[in-house]
Amino acid sequence: MCAYKRKTWVEKRDLPKDTAVKKTEKDFADIKAGEKMLIATPAIVDEYIRSISKGKETTLTQMRKDLASAYHADKTCPVTAGIFLRIVAEAAYEEYENGKAIGKITPFWRMMNEKSPAAKKLSFGTDLLRKQRRKEKLEKK
Secondary structure, three states: OOOOOOOOHHHHHHOOOOOEEEEOOOOEOOEOOOOEEEEOOHHHHHHHHHOOOOOOOOOHHHHHHHHHHHOOOOEEOHHHHHHHHHHHHHHHHHHHHOOOOHHHOOOHHHOOOOOOOOHHHOOOOOHHHHHHHHHOOOOOO
C-alpha cells in the first residue's frame, strides 16, 4: 500500500516556488527563440487575480503580458500560466467548500469564464463560476 498522500489544491497553490526567467532556445507557442520567458508561480497568479477589482475582468492573455512586464520578460509561459490558473481556482473552491466566505477566496471568475480552457477542466464544474460572474455583472443570465 502506498503511503503517498496527494497534495490538496491549497497546498499546490502555496508551495514555495521561485519564478524563473529563461531565454527560449526555440520557438514555443507565441514565444520566439531568444525571447525571455517568465515561468510564474501559483502564488503570483493568485496575487494577480486578487488584484482584479470586483465587477472587472481580465484574460489569461492579459495576465501573461502584465506578469512578463513586471518580471522583465518578453512573455509569460502559456502552459504554466494555464495550469496555475486552474490550481488557483481549485484552491479557492477547496477553501469555499471548507467554509471560507466567498468574499475571502480568490475571485477566479474574474479571469475565467465558462468557455475558458481551464474552466472545462475544473473538478467542481462551472456552476459557482457562472453564479459569481452573473453576480458581478460579468455575464448575462
